Amino acid sequence: MNFDFSPEENAFREEVRQFISDNYPKHLTESRRAEFTKEDFLSWHRVLAEKGWVAPHWPEEFGGPGWSVTQRYIFDDECAKANTLIVLPFGITMLGPVLMHYANDAQKAHYLPRILSGEDWWCQGYSEPGSGSDLASLKTKAERDGDDYVVNGHKIWTTLAQHADWMFCLVRTSQEDKPQKGISFLLIDMNSPGIEVRPIITIDGSHEVNEVFLTDVRVPAENLVGEEGNGWGIAKFLLGNERTGIAGVARSKNAVKRLKEISCAELVDGEPLIEDMDFKKKISELEIDLLALEYTELRTLAAESAGRGPGAESSILKIKGTEIQQKLTELIMEAVGTYSLPKIPMLDTGANYNLVGPDYSHGVSQNYFNMRKTAIYGGTNEVQRNIIAKFVLGL
């Protein structure tokens, strides 16, 4: 057993650090906006793409950098430390591996480079109003008509669909006995006639998610990935990838740092809040939990590099990771005190809005509200517990 990094790995870390410092778009660090534009995301995406680092877990043959598990860990860690924008997962993390595994050569050749370059912005068409955790009950129908599928249905919670060029979508292509069996995986051009995207404003006032209505949308049959009826297997494959990195350890470490800074600035009758034994204890408890999660993630990574898949244990990363993220936003809001009450507009309304209170107080409550989603999406934490109960504990 050895938790130390090798000299090569330390050199790699330095290289990453330097690259970010030299190349991270300046206008992104200067911005105080709570929401970022499509162009913001793409500006960083393109820098990484050019360097060949935008898809750390892709094999070299498809344009990945050929990194070890540890290198990927270091890269994520440094990005988080530098507080960069994330590379959106829909194309790179989620769809990419699916295409490599299930798509035909023409599809691979067409779509993968465009994902890497950022030319295509992807969104995920999974959830429907009636099917949340119970994905297999989805109803969106795709009926074959000549060389096309004709798609009708209603997707919901579609993240950043307002910017998307394409959607990978689960559709029902047959009404067989077992609901899992009739599901297929389809790539849909968001510019197709019959698609309507309606924003959903969430309780934090932001516009991240959408409803997508599909009415007689014609999708070429060649946009089917894998066999017809094989969508459920692809969905399970994809969900496994989605959980990777969901622990968010490095980003949570940043939040701890922010929490401590705020606690140093806030005074309780003249003493910094961080000197309050009781509040300090809450920070320490969270730090210890996060430290444990960091090593749990490292153990998972180590098992992965040794070729032993993490399996259902990775649900722990999702549960603990999101619990810690939620707790952190809650403590930050607490630390700020009364100035957590003013509402900061997330959407640029053009209005001349009054900002009161210290800079660090802005948006902390909205962030707390927003993070409630983390225990819901990607399979609720209850579903994750069911998974561990069944597949790890054998209950």
Added chain:
Amino acid sequence: MNFDFSPEENAFREEVRQFISDNYPKHLTESRRAEFTKEDFLSWHRVLAEKGWVAPHWPEEFGGPGWSVTQRYIFDDECAKANTLIVLPFGITMLGPVLMHYANDAQKAHYLPRILSGEDWWCQGYSEPGSGSDLASLKTKAERDGDDYVVNGHKIWTTLAQHADWMFCLVRTSQEDKPQKGISFLLIDMNSPGIEVRPIITIDGSHEVNEVFLTDVRVPAENLVGEEGNGWGIAKFLLGNERTGIAGVARSKNAVKRLKEISCAELVDGEPLIEDMDFKKKISELEIDLLALEYTELRTLAAESAGRGPGAESSILKIKGTEIQQKLTELIMEAVGTYSLPKIPMLDTGANYNLVGPDYSHGVSQNYFNMRKTAIYGGTNEVQRNIIAKFVLGL
């Protein structure tokens, strides 16, 4: 709305206080034993019986004092404040009301006075190795043979059966389709041939509970209470009574007092532990929870005196009451620190045992271990939550 006590109620409180102070057996307050003998329990029982106060909730016609709900509350409160031994519930609280409600006149005339006087010590024969929360699955058989039932079976967790003269017992008198239907309620003389009581030592080292083996025990048919096959209804009636007072608010207030005393005596680098903001906060949180529970109990009592039965809401009293009791023993153990580690013998082994550490440290861990039972007995807290979900929330 008015939470104040009337002048009459205050006078009653004073009377109770004075009576306890004048009449509580001196040898019980002087004792430092962790376990009490049968004679200890009976000595206080007899004092109360003579005064007519041993069965606060019995109607006057059966020898009760005819108190209001508020008076009963005050009486319990004063007993707890004075830290008296409890009156054991098996005869007075549990069996008494059953007999009043279901027994024939001869049974009432015979058993009730003997319960009041303490002449008969009762234990409860409910649980069996295979039936805990699922009481209806019990297997102990009673077969009619002439004027007797012949009982064979195995009861477990029988509290203080080692002292008991009688056991009220659920037995299966028929094997009908629905398991609830074949159950009857039988009174069994513990001196009958074929009864063997085996102690169960619990993790705190005490002997409170037992196994009771019944082998061809002959029980006169006249000892049947109610109709044959009506035992399930009686059991449910009895369990409703058992939950009364289970919140244990007054006793928990005593424990808070003890916790504060210990926290004043224990020093953290020269400062009393109670001045430690963090520990003080834990005490305050518990106190507030207990204060809330006190008023929740008062609201339940008020509803009861207004003739609105508390119903399934009383499960809250069981859950919160036991959670608070458990948390209190845990905090007391924490407050004591390292001297929570020595084991204090609960059973009088006659050995010359070395007692180390301050008096207040003795037995705190054993008490913590012992109190784990409270979330299990009387219907586990999970079963209580199921009850609230079903009968209050309609889920």
Added chain:
Amino acid sequence: MDFDFTEEQTLLRNMVQSFVQDNYDFDSRMKIVRSQTGMSRENWSQFAELGLLAAPFDESLGGLGGGAVDTMIITEEFGKGLVTEPFLPTVVLCGGLLERHGSDAQKDMHLPPLIGGEKIWALAYSEPKSRFNPANVQTTAKQDGDGFVLSGLKSVVNGGPWADYLIVSARTSGEGWQQDGISLFIVDKSADGVASQDYETIDGGRAADISFENVKLSAESLLGTLDAGLPLLEEALDYGIAAICGEAIGGMHKAHQATVEYCKTRNQFGVAIGSFQALQHRMVDMFMEYEQSVSLTYMVNMHVGGDAASRRRAASGAKVQIGKAGRYIGQSAVHLHGGMGMSEELNVGHYFKRLTAIDAQLGSIDYHLKRFGSSEAA
């Protein structure tokens, strides 16, 4: 002991309930919240007409003599409707201060228009660095002839944008967080030197940071005794807690109820999600937290008129309970609604946000835990 409400109180509750039902459904409320001003003057006039603004005051002052319990009934029903109009700052905080400690002249001048719904009030006591402690006052009022000159900044004044009058805490002597030397002043918000930076709050309410630059105050502006304003302020805040507890249990009730209903009808895997034991038990825990909150809300409203020590303990204990319960119930309600709970279009998220805001108003959980711990029962 008696936990029942009187017939008058039940009538009052029914009246407020009807008002909320008829005038304050989700859509109407959102329209008010999203309007430029963020409150409805029309509703405010109706409150006056219905006697709600008069409810707690003594009959000799034109009130209905209902005291804390009637206030609690009103705020509980307002909490169910997420009513955003400034009942708490105007009637409970400032109205209560005027009634208990105003001079006859002050009462005569200010209470009738307050009760009549013509004037709105706000209590300006918190400051950017005061962190919940009302004794931590940097704003100063310097003697100037017969009167005073007020300077300083008050932060996150609840209802501040709507207020015609403010009650402002200021140092007339001492410094930092000394108990002595704080005085209370009645300030006309339209006076020279008063500037209000108004904004929306996370729960759809309105607040303001209000600065005072050499604002001239007459001798008659002083409320209560010079240098001895802190006990009055603390008492007012405890009355405020008693009232906001009512609002909190109203909100908790609705959030819990909505969750139970949702879980009964939402189907996943072929059954209602309310049939899953883990969710059932969470809803039971929400219910228990709610019941415990009701208990301490009743408790504080009965003790708030008592001696200072038991009032303090009751108020802080209750505020801790509703703070914690509000968090747990709010978070759970959103979570059990799944994605729907995250949507601005459903009421449950708004209860969550209001409960979150209540936690940060009138002193946080931690602040009141310490206050509770330092105030052993009398």
Added chain:
Amino acid sequence: MDFDFTEEQTLLRNMVQSFVQDNYDFDSRMKIVRSQTGMSRENWSQFAELGLLAAPFDESLGGLGGGAVDTMIITEEFGKGLVTEPFLPTVVLCGGLLERHGSDAQKDMHLPPLIGGEKIWALAYSEPKSRFNPANVQTTAKQDGDGFVLSGLKSVVNGGPWADYLIVSARTSGEGWQQDGISLFIVDKSADGVASQDYETIDGGRAADISFENVKLSAESLLGTLDAGLPLLEEALDYGIAAICGEAIGGMHKAHQATVEYCKTRNQFGVAIGSFQALQHRMVDMFMEYEQSVSLTYMVNMHVGGDAASRRRAASGAKVQIGKAGRYIGQSAVHLHGGMGMSEELNVGHYFKRLTAIDAQLGSIDYHLKRFGSSEAA
């Protein structure tokens, strides 16, 4: 980075596992615990023969050079078997102190019989009023010619009744809980003036309160530098924490496993209780706490040899985690076993009690939370 064990380490684990399986089943263990002495000298000799007592020490000292990780492997397996023999005080705490800070003469004299299983050691550092803080020392050692005179009382000395030798912390200067002025001494427990009050502990172990009345010590008794013993003691306690974490995760594993098995087979209402979702989720939470504890146990055993600041942070963080997890898993294991969990005849209650005791040994959760908070990472 590498989380795998070497082949040697796997062999070591298998060996200890076999020993526990063959010699330390529940009944054998209870027989030892209930015996007059409370430990088995025979087992102790076997540990020596198997090389377990030599495992962590440097090869130059007759050890096997396994360090903290080998120690952790041993304690983890001992934890599964609830082994009561004094591996922690003898090998980890005292043996470690001798190895790291003993003079050559002290090592030569003491390590061979320790490794050979002939002599048992205990670390006498806590006092009735010290409350987890090893700097809080009232016991004194006064210069007396070349040597010292030791007086004081040490409390709850783990393994004290069995010890031949003690390492005792005493004040040679300073007072109270000053960092400086503490020295460590090797004391023969049979020396004049040493009196031991022996007792059983709640987990079936043995401890003693040991008093020293003018005990004469030679100059050679001093371990390390005069007045500068605290850093050595703290370091030893952190090594102790690394080892006891191993024991804790061993116990947690068994308690959790027993619970899952029980819930799979225990039927109520016609189904296994393990099919109830609320119980399933509680077992999942136990499992997650266990995994998090494993992570920090690995972490501390890799960092315990590092610089003082990161060692302190690692040790305190890990001790907090296993303290909390031990409580949660222990309590849940008993609870989910129902009445059976309360019985002294089932193993689960004994894991619960051992985990409870571990929490109070080498510093409580609260103590280490504060220590963690005051030791920002290097």
